[in-house]
Amino acid sequence: MKTAQIRIVISLLIFALFLLLFLGGENISVFLASILLPFQFVPALIHVLTQPEALFVSGLIFILVISFIFGRIYCSFLCPLGTLQDIVIALARKTGFHKKHAFRKPNNWLRYSIFGLTFAAAALGSMSLLNLLDPYSLTGRIFTSFVQPLFVRTGNTGINILKNFNIYLFPADSAYLPVSVIAVTFVFLIMILIMAARAGRLYCNAVCPVGTLLGFIARVAVFKLTIDPGGCNHCNGCESVCKADCIDAQNSTIDQSRCVSCFNCLDACPQTTVSYKLSRNNIRNSKWLPARRGFLIGTLAAAATGLFAFTPGLRHLLGTAHASQNQPITPPGSVGLNHFTQACTSCHLCVSVCPTKVITPSFSGYGLSGILQPQMNYENSFCDYECNLCGRICPTGAILPLPLPEKKFTQIGEVELLKDKCVVYVNKNNCGACGEVCPTHTISFVDKENILYPEVDTRYCIGCGACEKSCPTAPKSIVVHSNLIHKKAEKYIGQEAPLTQKKAPDKDFPF
Amino acid sequence: MTDAQKSNRREFLKKGLSVGLVAGGAFILGKPDFLAAKDTTTNIPDLVAVKNGEPDAMFKKAIQLMGGMGQFVKKGQTVVVKPNMGFPRKPEVGATTNPLLIKTIIESCYSAGAKKVYIFDNVVSPTSGNARNCYKISGIEDAARAAKAIVIPLDDFNYREVKIPGGKTLKTADVHSLILDSDVFINVPVLKHHGSTQLSIAMKNMMGIVKNRMAYHLTGLDQCIADFCMYKKPDLNVVDAYRVLMSHGPAGPRDGNTPNVEMKKTLLMSRDIVAVDAAAAKIFGKNPEDISYIKIGHQQKVGNMNLKELKIVTYAM
Structure with a gap:
């Protein structure tokens, strides 16, 4: 089996598990949340900063380590938005809409400013950019807003049909979603679909803050895809299959910061001059000076934000979540408004999974800094006394797990x-x-x-x-x-003691 | 002439007419043996009360005293058994109908020749737990399935609007189509304390077949409960007073506190929904006059709450 094919199988499998995470119901969701979500970069990072737990710390370390060793394989294997784009890219290729990829220059200013702004804003207490751009959260919202209603409706139609055969099943409820929330998600979905169909992994390399960050690491990764200039006859085979548009076949170079390690080029090279190998002579291959400068700036920015980012005191001070008169009610386990708004990335997993569908995303209920974050919606539903599901699946620690006796x-x-x-x-x-x-x-x-x-x-x-x-x-x-x-x-301590069964059973009726 | 006598005469005329029709039909079809069973109608009591037994034994005795399930369920008919399973509570709490009783009733329906027996309850939705939990935790779903009944899940789509003739406050109601389309409707409430209507028994249990129950709450619970019974009277009411929740009804105590339950080990059975509620109120230790919806039901001639005017058969085991 070719390397790219292995990647396709694994990424599709993980993508399917993500769909199941959002649609599978209580038990499946809790199980999948524990194995999938510690390995999503932004949720794991926020979780570690909110509530350092071994699972999430190791998840984060795992992502960083594999990136240092293998480059951006996170983007091609683990990221659900990456796989979603790959599906679109494959369809565009199959339908002849976009057959061949070609090298394009990096959008460095765009990606570095988005990256800087996102993390700076998050550090200063506004989750807005991070929530909008984080690939996992964005995928979650796409699933919740578009896949989930479709899934529930199809299921209920099936249940209605089964009634005719005397099989009765309980129908499911679809989440309540304000039009504004669906609209925002729709705009992003369309944007990503168009970008992917026309320009491959452009979102990952021009917009996605996680992609930019992992790109810094990928430049110094141990294993890299490289072109041996000696054997290369500049056939453009590799360049035309590069979804990241980062291979410059004429100069036999690969922009490591944008390479998502999809391995398409490995199989495409007729000369086998493209190889995935140990590279000790690190940044030498890159001739893109602006990128190198950007890398330095980026590293510094990342280190700086990392140093003083997310210190709760600072974020409380600058947090803008104290918006309206009627404060939204946050789910049990979320500690309070500040904790919740500064840890929630609006992935809407709780919205999808909540059995009573009381958790409803609000466009600006928390002000713009908490855009799309969910709240308890008692107009539509209520919080089930016997349920603590949201805390058990929340990937960022915005809703911390509460044991049921405590939740009550x-x-x-x-x-x-x-x-x-x-x-x-x-x-x-x-x-x-x-x-x-x-x-x-x-x-x-x-x-x-x-x-x-x-x-x-x-x-x-x-x-x-x-x-x-x-x-x-x-x-x-x-x-x-x-x-x-x-x-x-x-x-509550009951006033009356339960009646004792003193009387022997009599045979009288009061009528 | 009292109201009760009037309604008795009307009832008698109706019954006479239907017996005649059945007799005629049976004669034409050449099945005169069918008539023999119908003859016992005249001896059927208005109300049967049995005590000191287990739910299944008490039901069997009561239905026997009532003239047998054949009085209510005919061969090939579809039956809805409507328990109270509106809350996710275990049977021990006394907030839901006894599962063994439900099982026995279903079996009895099938032995009387019922084609299909359905179980349904429109659960109190914003309660802890969803409909599925209520069905499950009450033990009724399993009991019903064991007796081969068809358990109908709660959904929002299968309701039809009906007009309520003579309804004072409640003019229309959205009734579950299962109730409208089935041949026989057996109401099997549990007797329990109720925080907003004093008691929940048979008339109150009828709220579990309508969708617009919030209209009841908004416009006057007692009046609406009585009004709805003008539209639909169950063919048979079986009141489970085996384990009676004496306080903190209808849901029972919260936070896992011990339920205030009295083992009354009683079962009541009647065609008359007002009479059976009046009798159950007395079993609970309350005067039926003090329960508004029973009083209104009596005044609106839904049934008779004056137990002295009724033919009551009691049996202590």
Whole structure:
């Protein structure tokens, strides 16, 4: 088997696993999250900075080490957006839309400024650029916004058809997605599709901050794809299959910072002058001085940001997430608004996986710095008392895993009963919708002449939103307000002791 | 003439007419043996109460006293059994209908010749756990499957709007098509405390077949519960009062606190949904007069809450 074919098989397999991660349901998602996500650069980096865990630290080290040894194989094997582009590129080639690649000069100013801006902004507390450009998060949003609804709808159609055969299955819900969020994702998807179809891995080499960073490392990698100038007859075979457009066959050079190690050129060279080999004489091959200067600047910038980046104090100071009056409610496990907004990369995995679909991305609910980050949406749903799934799959540590017993006492918001709106107080009619669904002992009823009036005791409230969701009035008579820092709810201690079975079974009926 | 007598006469006329039709039809088809079973109708009690047994044994005794399942389920008919499994609670909490009872009822339907028996409940959606959890944790899904019933999952699409004749507040309701399309409807609630209607029994359990339950809450729960019963009365109501949740209903205690459950080991059965609720209220220890929807149901002639006027058969095991 040829090297490129091995790459195709592995990358497609990983891509399929990513699809399963977003669509597979609770157990599959938790399992795949633990094996796939520590090896995604940005999530792993953010996770390490938020909550250094062995798994993510080793994931990050793994990515850096393989990049130092093999170059940017991350981009060709592990990155789901890379594989998505490869699929488009292959289709463009098959359909004759874009048959041959050709060398193009690097867009150094563009990629280095995007890289610098992205990490500088993140360091200063704005996740906006990183969230928009991170290839994993972008793929996640594409899956959530476009693949997931299609998948759920197809599945439900199937379930409806099965009914005719007396097979009854539970239908699934699709995530709630605001039009603005879909629109942003759509623009990026179209942009990437066009770039990939017309110019191969242009996104990876002109826009993607991860690609730029790994490009710095790839320049000094141990193994490199190189052209032996002696044996080369400049047939352009390698150049025409190079998706990164980084091979200059006329000069027999390969721009290592842009090479994504797809190995297409290895198989394409009729002379076998292209080889993948140990290269000790490192940067010698490159004749691109601007790139070298850029590399130096980039390394310095990266080191500088790395040094003082993500220090929570600095980011809190400069964070712009204190935007609106009505603060969004963040999922249980996210500690509080600041922790969440400064660690979430808007990959929307939680949005896809949440069983009650209460987690909804908001375009600017957190201000522009937290663009597309999700929040709890009690207009549409509520947070399931018996569920802590989002914390178990979040790749960045924005939502930290909460053991279920702990989650059940984590107060993400606090309820308020508006007695001037509540139908029981206004119309003197029994309702009780909120009390029926409250999973804690927050809502109790006081009986006055056979009318049961709701009262709330916020000590027990965890802010799950079940009451708000079920309240029949418009606007709602019971609403949850965000806790900027999550608190701990009290445990209810029952007043009445359970009745003892004192009586022997009698034989009388009360009628 | 009292209201009850009036409705009894109407009922009698209806029954007489249908018996006549069946008899005529049977005669034409040459199956006069069918008539023999129908004859026992006259001796059928209005309400049967059984106590001190296990759910399955109590049901078998009660249905026997009621004249047999053949009174309600005919050969080849489709049946919906509607338990209360609106909450993700284990049977021990008393918030959901006893699974053994459901299983016994399904088996009884099949032995009476039912073609298909369905199980369905429109669960309280914003409760902890989803519909699947409610079906599962209540133990009813497994019990129903063991008895070969078809478990219908909750979905949003299979509801049809119906008009409610004489509905005071509730004029229309979206009813699950399964209920509308099946031949027989057996209502199997659990008797339990309810935080917003005092008690949840048979009339309250009917909220589990409509989609627009929030309209009930908004416009007046008690009135709407009674109004809906003007549209649809179950063919049979079986009230599970084996394990009775005495407080913190309808969901039971939260945070894993011990449920306040009393082992009443009682089962009630009636065609009359108001009567069975009135009797169940007494079993719970409440006066039916104090339960608004029972009172409204009686006033709107859905049924009779004056137990003294009814023919009640009791049996203690």
